[in-house]
Amino acid sequence: MRTESKLEKVLAAGHLAVTSECGPPRGSMADKVIEKGKYLHGVVDAVNVTDNQTAMVRMSSFAASVLLKQQGHNPLLQMVTRDRNRLAMQADILGAYALGIDTMLCLSGDHTRFGDHPMAMNVHDIDSVQLIQMVKNMRDEGKFQGGAEIKNPPKMFIGAAANPFADPFELRVLRLAKKIAAGADFIQTQCIFNVDKFEQWMEGVRARGLHKQTYILAGVTPIKSVGAARYMKNKVPGMDVPQEIVDRMAAVPKEKQPEEGIAICIETIERLKKVEGVAGFHIMAIDWEEKVKEIVERAGLLPRPQV
C-alpha cells in the first residue's frame, strides 16, 4: 500500500471500486455540498470533487473536499493544471493532505474557451502527466518539484484520466502508458457509451499489460433525456455517444426518459464488468447525485466493502 486511501484499500483487496462525483456549487453554500454528499453516503468508496469543471468558476475543489471530509466522505480531490502554477498546486496538495485528503485526480482541464471566463489566461505551467510525476515525487521522494525536501510528505493515491474515445485512437493506449509511467495509481475514464470501442481500447491496454500496472475505473453517466444524449453526441469534444443510444432515448416518452437513461447506465456497467482489466466504476451523475444509489444497487455493487 502506498497510501491510507480508502479507494486504494478497496482496489488492493480486489473489490470492484465505485466512485462518483460532486460538483461544487457556484456560490459559497456549504449546505449545498453537504446536501449533495448525503446521497452518496455508504454508496461509493470515494467522491470526486471537480475543479472548476467546464472552466466555470465554482467553490474550490479543495474547500468542497474538506466540507465532504467533515461529513465522513472520502473526497477525491480533482486538480487541473489550467488554473494554477506548480507552486499553487503543491501548496494545495500539502494543505489538502494536512486536512486528511489522501486521494486525487490529475487533469489538464477543459479550455477556458468553454467556460464563463473565456477572457482568462490558461496557466498550464505543467501538464497533466507532469502533475502526476510531481505528486508522485512529492510522495515517494519527499521532494518538491523544485528539488527541495518536504517535511512530512503528502501521501496521495494518484489518479489520472483517460479518454479512449478521443483521437488519434492509436495514440490513446500509449497516452495511458505514459500516465502510468509518470505514476498514475488509478485511472478514471471518460463516460463510456460506445462499449465496443472501449473494449477495443482495453484490448490494446491488456496487450501491453497496463491493466496490471494501474487500476482502471470505467466511467459511466446516466443520461437524463434525449436532448442531453444529443448534446453529448454533438457538442462535447471527445465524447462518443452512438446513434443507437440517442434513438433508444428518443423512442420512449419524455417522462420515461430518465428511467431509460438509468437502465442504459446499468446495462453498460453489466457489460463492462465482463471486460478484463476493469477494476471498478466511476459514475458521473451530473447534478443527479440522488440517482447514484439506485444505479449502484441495481448494478449489484451494494453494500460497499468494509476495508
Add this chain to the structure above:
Amino acid sequence: MITAERKPLEELMEYIKPFKRILLVGCNECVTVCAAGGRKEVGLLASGLHMAVLKSGATIEIREHTLERQCDPEYVEELVPMIDGVEAVMSMACGCGVQEIARRFKNKPVFPAVNTKFMGASERQGVWSERCQGCGDCLLGMTGGICPIARCAKQLMNGPCGGSTGGHCEIGDDTDCAWALIWERLKALGQIERYVEITPAKDWRPGGGSGPRKIIREDLAE
C-alpha cells in the same frame, strides 16, 4: 516573422485627436510581409485618417515615412530631421519598433497603430498562424518539428488531451490538434519512440519566467 494587425480606425482617431501634425512611421520588415504596417499600409492609413479627421470638421497634417527596420536604433536615427516638425508619432511597426521610437525621442508621444500578435508563418495568401512562443529552449527536435507550446491550446508536452477530435483541437474545427500533427510526423519519420518518453516539467526561465530577457553576445557587444 512577427505578425500584426491594424488597430480599428476609431481607436487611432482617439489617439491623434489632440494633434495637428503627426508622423506616421512604417517598417519594412515583418509588418510589411504580413501587410500590416509597411509602406503601402502607411499610405492607406494616412489617407484613411485624413478623411476621417476632415469628416469630423478638423484638419491634420500627416507625414509618412517607412524605415528599413524600426527596432534598430541605427535606422530610427533617420527620423531625427522629421521629428521636430511633428507633435506626435504613430508607429505601424510591432511593439519593438514603437518602443524604440519612444526610447529615442523622449519628448514625443508615440502611439501604436497595430496590435502585435504572434510569431508565425504564412499558411496561404492572407492567412498567418502562430508557430512559436519564444520559450527559449526549443523542443522541436523532440516533437517532429511541430511546437506543442505554441500550437496546443493547453501547451501539453506529453500528448493530446481528451478533446482532440478528427485532427482538430477542442477549441474549434479551424484549429489543428498539434499532437495529432506531431503523431503523424513521428510516424512518418519512424520516431514513435519519441512519444513514449516523458517530457519533464519545463523550466520557464528561458521563456520569460525570470523576467525580461536579454541576449548578450560577448563576441559582438561593444
